[in-house]
Amino acid sequence: MTEQSNHPGRGRLRDPEVLLSILDKLPSSIFVKDEDLNFVYSNDLHCAMIGQSEGALLGKCDADFYPEENAKAFLANDRAVIDSGKTSIVEENAISAAGVTTPVLTRKARLDAPDGKTYLIGSNTDLTEIKKREDQYKVLTETVPVGIVQIREDGHIVFSNPLFIAYCGGDVSGDAGLRVIEKLQETHPHFPGQACRFETDIQGLGGEPRAVIVISSGWLRVGGDVRSAIISVVDVSAMTELRRVNAEISRLNRELAENVKKLKEAQDELIKKGKMEQLGQLTATVAHELRNPLGAVRTSAYLLERKLKNHNLGVEAQFERINNGINRCDNTITQLLDFSRTRSLNCQLGNFDEWLAQIIQDEVPKLPASVTVTLSLGLDDAHIPFDPARLQRAVVNLLSNASEAMVGVAGGSKVMTGDHRLSVSTKRDGGGIAISFSDNGPGMSPDVLQRIREPLFTTKSFGTGLGIPAVEQIVVQHGGRLDVTSAPGEGATFVIWLPDEQKHDAA
Amino acid sequence: MTRKLNILVVDDDAANAESLAELFQMDDHRVIIAYDGQQAVEAFSLNKVDVGFFDVMMPNKNGVDSFMEIKAEHPEARIYFMTGYSADDLIQKAVAGGALGVFSKPVDLSRLLKAVESEAA
Numbered sequence: 011m012t013e014q015s016n017h018p019g020r021g022r023l024r025d026p027e028v029l030l031s032i033l034d035k036l037p038s039s040i041f042v043k044d045e046d047l048n049f050v051y052s053n054d055l056h057c058a059m060i061g062q063s064e065g066a067l068l069g070k071c072d073a074d075f076y077p078e079e080n081a082k083a084f085l086a087n088d089r090a091v092i093d094s095g096k097t098s099i100v101e102e103n104a105i106s107a108a109g110v111t112t113p114v115l116t117r118k119a120r121l122d123a124p125d126g127k128t129y130l131i132g133s134n135t136d137l138t139e140i141k142k143r144e145d146q147y148k149v150l151t152e153t154v155p156v157g158i159v160q161i162r163e164d165g166h167i168v169f170s171n172p173l174f175i176a177y178c179g180g181d182v183s184g185d186a187g188l189r190v191i192e193k194l195q196e197t198h199p200h201f202p203g204q205a206c207r208f209e210t211d212i213q214g215l216g217g218e219p220r221a222v223i224v225i226s227s228g229w230l231r232v233g234g235d236v237r238s239a240i241i242s243v244v245d246v247s248a249m250t251e252l253r254r255v256n257a258e259i260s261r262l263n264r265e266l267a268e269n270v271k272k273l274k275e276a277q278d279e280l281i282k283k284g285k286m287e288q289l290g291q292l293t294a295t296v297a298h299e300l301r302n303p304l305g306a307v308r309t310s311a312y313l314l315e316r317k318l319k320n321h322n323l324g325v326e327a328q329f330e331r332i333n334n335g336i337n338r339c340d341n342t343i344t345q346l347l348d349f350s351r352t353r354s355l356n357c358q359l360g361n362f363d364e365w366l367a368q369i370i371q372d373e374v375p376k377l378p379a380s381v382t383v384t385l386s387l388g389l390d391d392a393h394i395p396f397d398p399a400r401l402q403r404a405v406v407n408l409l410s411n412a413s414e415a416m417v418g419v420a421g422g423s424k425v426m427t428g429d430h431r432l433s434v435s436t437k438r439d440g441g442g443i444a445i446s447f448s449d450n451g452p453g454m455s456p457d458v459l460q461r462i463r464e465p466l467f468t469t470k471s472f473g474t475g476l477g478i479p480a481v482e483q484i485v486v487q488h489g490g491r492l493d494v495t496s497a498p499g500e501g502a503t504f505v506i507w508l509p510d511e512q513k514h515d516a517a
Numbered sequence: 518m519t520r521k522l523n524i525l526v527v528d529d530d531a532a533n534a535e536s537l538a539e540l541f542q543m544d545d546h547r548v549i550i551a552y553d554g555q556q557a558v559e560a561f562s563l564n565k566v567d568v569g570f571f572d573v574m575m576p577n578k579n580g581v582d583s584f585m586e587i588k589a590e591h592p593e594a595r596i597y598f599m600t601g602y603s604a605d606d607l608i609q610k611a612v613a614g615g616a617l618g619v620f621s622k623p624v625d626l627s628r629l630l631k632a633v634e635s636e637a638a
Contacts, residue, residue, distance in 0.1 A: 301621075301623055302622060305533045305622040306530065340623055347602055
């Protein structure tokens with residue numbers, strides 16, 4: 011006290027009036043009681059809080075102003091402070107004479123004053139604002155859609171809001187919380203000491219796993235000496251689900267587009283098939299109607315030729331033209347039938363090389379003499395399923411196509427002599443067989459090559475333009491394909507590829 | 518010396534039937550003409566037929582049905598078919614039922630005459 015009284019500032023405050031005016035202006039209510047716990051001083055704020063003037067207060071005790079229960083408690087507390095000399099700090103509610111309750115922090119201490127007497131000095135700090143903020147804070151932490159936990163560096167959970175507790179399976183003991191924190195530490199090496207943010211799954215006791223974003227503040231000093239981290243846990247399960255649903259919708263959309271495309275293709279195919287069926291019926295009828303009179307013409311021409319044989323009329327050339335005309339008509343009808351026939355195949359398992367050798371042997375004599383056909387068989391008695399009648403048409407078409415490309419037909423402009431070579435070969439290829447027809451004719455420009463599969467496309471002054479489309483039609487019906495390679499001056503190669511096994515769909 | 522045959526030509530197309538008849542007659546064979554399947558069946562029961570050449574698609578009764586009927590009565594009957602386009606199912610039925618062969622129209626006459634020759638041999 012001696013040292014303090016030497017302080018220059020204290021000297022000026024020795025004036026009691028100044029001191030009392032300061033006490034009146036303090037934002038705390040201050041009171042002093044004597045040893046009997048009667049008021050000996052009350053500053054303005056204390057008077058206002060109780061709702062009495064200082065004059066009304068002095069010499070009175072709490073029992074004169076507060077309800078009996080409250081007064082008893084206050085006085086007992088006062089007495090304890092006086093007796094023990096220990097300072098008391100308590101939160102309590104002060105109720106004024108007008109019945110207004112105010113939350114206050116009350117500090118009380120015993121003062122052994124220089125006048126030899128013992129006093130109780132007390133102060134009340136109005137906690138209304140702090141309480142209001144505390145309530146706001148409580149509501150905030152209870153309603154924010156984020157799990158919040160504060161964990162100290164020593165591993166002690168200082169605080170966790172209800173949502174975090176719920177995320178941990180509703181266990182309020184804190185053990186579940188610690189287990190969740192440990193799990194998160196395994197996920198992220200710097201968690202929670204360093205500020206970080208990551209996405210993971212958590213699963214509390216018996217709880218559903220949920221996708222969350224975890225955010226840690228890293229170690230901070232939040233009051234006290236031990237550092238702690240504030241961890242926020244945001245449930246993004248809904249968002250994850252949304253993302254998944256979104257991805258699923260995208261996938262379905264792609265699938266839908268793909269299906270629409272397939273449907274369109276199937277529709278086109280169906281339309282084409284319908285048209286082909288119509289064409290097939292029409293062609294069959296026309297073929298029948300044309301071939302009967304053609305037969306009669308052929309037989310009659312033959313009879314006429316025989317009857318005129320020994321009359322030296324010089325009509326051989328005319329008969330040849332008649333017969334060539336009949337043959338051309340017949341070939342055209344055959345090609346139309348080949349192209350338009352959509353009936354299902356009549357496949358049999360057969361020795362392909364053997365079958366092909368027989369066809370070549372039968373057909374080669376019908377080709378111009380200048381065409382040399384070489385046959386190279388490489389299937390080693392392989393048996394594959396095919397429709398012999400239909401495939402024969404494909405082979406015959408390719409033979410005559412190659413022959414016509416190299417030689418031309420009677421009456422055509424191409425040279426009838428020369429080195430016309432057609433090489434036919436078979437080999438195994440992938441899950442099937444390849445039959446190749448290579449000629450040394452003039453070849454095709456890329457432009458022609460590109461259009462060769464189009465029905466009715468022809469570079470010849472004669473012909474239906476259905477030969478190659480018919481071949482392709484037959485081969486595709488077998489589940490195979492027709493490949494064509496050619497360049498001007500380099501001949502052409504047609505390759506029929508047929509699968510080892512027939513797909514049993516509607517061919 | 519080849520023997521002379523009784524040949525049955527069946528075709529609803531008269532020009533065809535008659536020109537073929539004339540062709541066979543040139544080689545001194547005897548020819549009977551039927552213009553539909555029903556007539557063919559009757560012709561077979563009324564005549565001794567050595568070989569028949571039947572069209573397939575005809576009114577009243579198609580060639581294959583009349584062939585099946587004839588075969589039932591005369592299992593030894595020797596019959597070839599001639600067709601404008603292959604009515605696949607019918608042709609298969611005929612071949613399975615014992616038809617000797619199928620000529621596609623317009624008939625290749627050298628093959629046809631060879632067939633007759635072999636029947637006459």
